[in-house]
Amino acid sequence: MRVWDRDHPGVCDLESFDQVLYHLVGRVLPDLAEGAERADRAISTAADGWSGRSADAWEDTARPRVTAIRDFHDAAHVGAETLNLYLYTVASIKGRSTPALAEWQQTTLDLSRAEDELDRVRADTSSTDDDRWQALARVQRCEDDQRSARSCLDRLDDEREQADYGLRAGLERSMPPSWVAGGGTLTGTLPPTALARGTHDIAAWARGLPDGPQGDAALRWLATQLSDQDLDALLAACPALATRLMSDSNRQVFGAEYPTLATALGVVDADARIAAVMSACASMSPDQLADLARAWPGVVHNLDGMPLPVRIAASRTAVRAAILDVEEQIAGVRRQTAAITGNDPLQVAMRRELEGSIADLQARQGWYGQLLAESSDYWVVGERDARHTAGHQVVLFEPDAGRFGEVVGDVQATSIGILVGGTGTNLKNMPDQRDRASEFVKEAGGGLAVIAYLGGPMPQNIATIAPDPPHGGYAEAADSAYARAIAPHLAAFANGVRATTGATVTAVGHSYGGSVVGAAEAAGMVVDRVLHVESAGSGPGVSTPQDYAAPDTPRYVMTAPNDPIIYAQGMSVGPLGHGTDPNVLPGITRLETGRVDSTDPHSPLVQGGPAHSGVFGTEGSDTKPDAWQNIYSVLIGGDVTTWTPPQEVWDRGPGGELRNHVEYPMADPTFVPPTVDVP
Amino acid sequence: MADLELSHDAALSAHRELHGVANDLVHDLRSAVPDTGSTSAQEAVDSWFDWLSVTSGAVAGGMRVSAQEVARAAEILGEADGRLAHGLATTGVQVAR
Numbered sequence: 001m002r003v004w005d006r007d008h009p010g011v012c013d014l015e016s017f018d019q020v021l022y023h024l025v026g027r028v029l030p031d032l033a034e035g036a037e038r039a040d041r042a043i044s045t046a047a048d049g050w051s052g053r054s055a056d057a058w059e060d061t062a063r064p065r066v067t068a069i070r071d072f073h074d075a076a077h078v079g080a081e082t083l084n085l086y087l088y089t090v091a092s093i094k095g096r097s098t099p100a101l102a103e104w105q106q107t108t109l110d111l112s113r114a115e116d117e118l119d120r121v122r123a124d125t126s127s128t129d130d131d132r133w134q135a136l137a138r139v140q141r142c143e144d145d146q147r148s149a150r151s152c153l154d155r156l157d158d159e160r161e162q163a164d165y166g167l168r169a170g171l172e173r174s175m176p177p178s179w180v181a182g183g184g185t186l187t188g189t190l191p192p193t194a195l196a197r198g199t200h201d202i203a204a205w206a207r208g209l210p211d212g213p214q215g216d217a218a219l220r221w222l223a224t225q226l227s228d229q230d231l232d233a234l235l236a237a238c239p240a241l242a243t244r245l246m247s248d249s250n251r252q253v254f255g256a257e258y259p260t261l262a263t264a265l266g267v268v269d270a271d272a273r274i275a276a277v278m279s280a281c282a283s284m285s286p287d288q289l290a291d292l293a294r295a296w297p298g299v300v301h302n303l304d305g306m307p308l309p310v311r312i313a314a315s316r317t318a319v320r321a322a323i324l325d326v327e328e329q330i331a332g333v334r335r336q337t338a339a340i341t342g343n344d345p346l347q348v349a350m351r352r353e354l355e356g357s358i359a360d361l362q363a364r365q366g367w368y369g370q371l372l373a374e375s376s377d378y379w380v381v382g383e384r385d386a387r388h389t390a391g392h393q394v395v396l397f398e399p400d401a402g403r404f405g406e407v408v409g410d411v412q413a414t415s416i417g418i419l420v421g422g423t424g425t426n427l428k429n430m431p432d433q434r435d436r437a438s439e440f441v442k443e444a445g446g447g448l449a450v451i452a453y454l455g456g457p458m459p460q461n462i463a464t465i466a467p468d469p470p471h472g473g474y475a476e477a478a479d480s481a482y483a484r485a486i487a488p489h490l491a492a493f494a495n496g497v498r499a500t501t502g503a504t505v506t507a508v509g510h511s512y513g514g515s516v517v518g519a520a521e522a523a524g525m526v527v528d529r530v531l532h533v534e535s536a537g538s539g540p541g542v543s544t545p546q547d548y549a550a551p552d553t554p555r556y557v558m559t560a561p562n563d564p565i566i567y568a569q570g571m572s573v574g575p576l577g578h579g580t581d582p583n584v585l586p587g588i589t590r591l592e593t594g595r596v597d598s599t600d601p602h603s604p605l606v607q608g609g610p611a612h613s614g615v616f617g618t619e620g621s622d623t624k625p626d627a628w629q630n631i632y633s634v635l636i637g638g639d640v641t642t643w644t645p646p647q648e649v650w651d652r653g654p655g656g657e658l659r660n661h662v663e664y665p666m667a668d669p670t671f672v673p674p675t676v677d678v679p
Numbered sequence: 680m681a682d683l684e685l686s687h688d689a690a691l692s693a694h695r696e697l698h699g700v701a702n703d704l705v706h707d708l709r710s711a712v713p714d715t716g717s718t719s720a721q722e723a724v725d726s727w728f729d730w731l732s733v734t735s736g737a738v739a740g741g742m743r744v745s746a747q748e749v750a751r752a753a754e755i756l757g758e759a760d761g762r763l764a765h766g767l768a769t770t771g772v773q774v775a776r
Contacts, residue, residue: 004716011716020711028706028731032738035700039742042700046693046749049686058748065741069704072738079727086720160717167715168723175730189729195737225737227744 007101007153009160010094017087024080032073039066061227064287071287075174082170089163097156104149111142178295181253182218195225199233202226206234206241216249220295228313231294235320242320246298254296261292270304270492271524274499277305301397304496308395308411315394319371322399326365333357363428364399370431371406395451396493402457403489404430409441409449416503417450417635418494418527422511422536423477425458436616439624440632448636449503455486455493459512477512478568478576480519480540487519487539491549494525504528506635511565511612512536515578521548529678531634532557533627534565534612537578538585545587554678556634557582558627560593560611561646561664590643591634592673594626594666601669626666626673634678641673690753697746704739707732 004011043062047055118135121127172180194201206222209215219241223231235242255262260283264276281289292300293313300306301314337354340347371392396405404427407416417440421433430452437450459476476482490507498505506529509517514532518539521530526549532538535557545551559566559582570581583590593615597603606614606625615627626641633640646662653659665671712728715721 001714001718001721002716003718013714013716016711017713017715020708020713023708023711028708028735031703031706032735035704035742039697039700039745042693042696043745045696046689049684049689050749050752051684054752055685058745058752061748062745065738065745068741069738072734076731079731083724083727086715090716164715164717164720167720171723171727175727179730180726190733191736195733195740225734227741 004160006157007104008097009153009156010090010097012087012090012094014087014091014094017083021080021083021087024076024083029073029077029080032069032076036066036069036073039069067287079171079174082167082174085170086163086167089159089166093156093160093163097153100149100152100156104146104153107142107146107149111139111146114139114142176221176224177253177256178217178221178224178250181250181256182214182221190222199230199237202230202234203237207238213249216244216247217253219244220250220253223294224291226294228290228294232316235317239320239324242297242317243324245295245317246321248298254299258292258296264305265299265303270488271495274305274492274496277303278499281305281307281310302403304492305500306496307500308393308407308497311395312393312407312411315397316372316391318397319368319394322397323365323368323372326361326368330358330361330365333361367428367431395497396453399427402427403455405451405453405493406430406434407449407451408434408437409444410446411449411501413444413447413449414503415444415448415506415636416497416501417448417506417508418453418490418497419450420453420455420490420507420509420513420516421458422509422513422534423459423462425454425513426460427454430454439617439628440635443632444636450635451497453490453493455489455516456482457485458482458516475576477536478571480515480575480578483512483515483519483540483578486516487523487525490516490520491523491525494520494527498527504637506531508533508631508635509535510616512578514582515539518542518548518579518582521550521553524549526550527553529553529634530555531631532582532588533615533631534559534563535578535582536565536568537570537572538580538582540572540575540577540579542579542585544580545585552587555582555585555588556591556630556640556678557585557588558591558593558615558630558643559583560615560627561605561607562609563607563611564609565612589640589676591630592626592641592643592666593630594641594673596625597623598626598629599623605664605667607664637678639675640678641675644671644673685753685756687753687757690749694746694750694753697742697749701739701742701746704735704742706735 002011039062043059043066047059050058114135118132118139121131121135124131190205191201194205202222206219209218223245226234235245251262258280261277261280264273264280267273267276284292289307289310290313293310294317297314297317301311301318303311333354337351337358340351340354371394373391375391393407393411394405395407396403398404417437419433419437425433433452433454437452440450441448459479459482462475462477494505494507497503505527507517507520507525507527508531509515510533514535515537517525517530517532518535518537519542520539522539522542530553532555539547541547545553545555559569568578569583571577572579582588593606593611595601595603596606596614596618600623603623606627611627615625615631617624617628630640644665646664648660649663650658650660666673708728709732712725715724
């Protein structure tokens, strides 16, 4: 390539430039515009003769592909205009640079001659002062002329530099930032037909991307070119790519591509950040949001204020990356195990411990695999018989911090519950929490979704003394530190869900989870309803509803007779305990826990130790207690039965001694409890 | 269940048309990139023509997938209809016997 220089600012192969531009404007752009129209018509033709859910699903994927063609056409059009302007400008520079160069060459020659003449006159002893003055004046005139000619060429140089800069800037504006950051020529190594040939070709290219920000950017660009299904297939074939997409690289590219969202991420206050994130998302099309989930899963998968479908899509990549991470951890522990070759008791014990770690990691990996592969049923809003099958809908995935959340049901449901488990809840048993949530969703037959939520490490035993600070030295379940630590996370999560879905959101805290919910309310959580189920307390340090961010939130509580949790309720000493007894919190409505089978008035009361989790029903049994019905009614709205206190009855024993006992009204099969409406 | 219907002819027509669109969308202009006479401009132009070529392949790929999907749907529904008809006919024969 011949490169332009100071004397030749118009260097450019204008003819071939013109030809390719002609092809671009005359052929490529019309093909794109016409292609979009033809595709639109073809889709309409097919859609006219095709009805049913498969037709809707096909049209939902086909139309965005046409939009992609139009977007591509528009971007290519901008690029073609930029090239056209450049061609025109350089042609103009070239046209003017030829005479300018000739002028400069002529003035240089003139100056040389004038200088020679001056030298000759000065050397000639017969020349007069007037001759010398005239020769000198001529040199000065020639110098002026040459400077003028040079400045004319210099101006053309400047024009060319500006044209080059304008070309780069204009073309970069027409391309996705991730393509530009991907080095352009690097992303350009992907064969044009690779994206049409399927996962194998794409994977081969993606595997070869170099490490570092440029390769990451190229991968992010690729992710935006694929459908969710194709990206899923690619990441299944190359899990390491999920790790790259999850990485924190290319933040500048993210800022260029999503400037408003990037600014929102920097907002410190959680509620203000949620509002800023939502505002940024409001200006994005569904396709742009889908691209966001594909290319920047690490940024958005846990981002409060992001629409739930975006979080769900991005979380799939997060889970894939986590599978690989666990795989590497397993390999590391295996190496450690292999290094222990002796058989003395200490080594045997160490080996056994490491083997236990491997088993735990494998179990976790298995669960991650289920999150990706396992299908699950949910029910669609307003269509009781419309059961949909989909994958797991993960909306919070931060396993290293012990955080996880999964939506059961339709994310568009008008009522959403957030179910916070109690002591013993951890990542391993979140499938059980999910099953518990699923029961309510099935019953609703649409209109209700429940999120099984874990906001961080929870106490794992009631009586165990926690070994590590800050929980060290206390019975774990009495320690409020767990609730305090989770509170701001739950507050932001719940506020984000409520703001983005517009649903009626109910926070349900079971056992220790009740303290977590209370702590979150004190930390700023504002939801539509709160329900304490066999709750440990109203929240650490909470003595009145005024301690909550929204004191007037409708609150409900249920505590079964003689559930041992009553010994924890209201007990607070320093960091131990969970605030006021929720049963007597001003303004709260206490609900009936009732009988084991809500349909059988002769069934026994839900009471005692088994009632603590028995309020959710008995595993393997289809019957549901009154307590479960009440939880369900708080979630969905409607009538709930309220608690009627027991009566203390005094009578005389067989020996005539005075004795007393309590009688629970619900023990009487004829007793009908009072009801209130949950609006 | 929503009404279920698929016109086989319409599906095949859409399949053909979408395939045709896909073929017309691919434009690999990388061999025709003009000489700009500027190193920095050349990098930008090379990158832009790469992007144009690869993206044309990507949108064409999307059209091909849509074309395959509609053809496959027609095939599946046709097969299901055929099997069902066969099954009902067999049942009818059994009942008649």
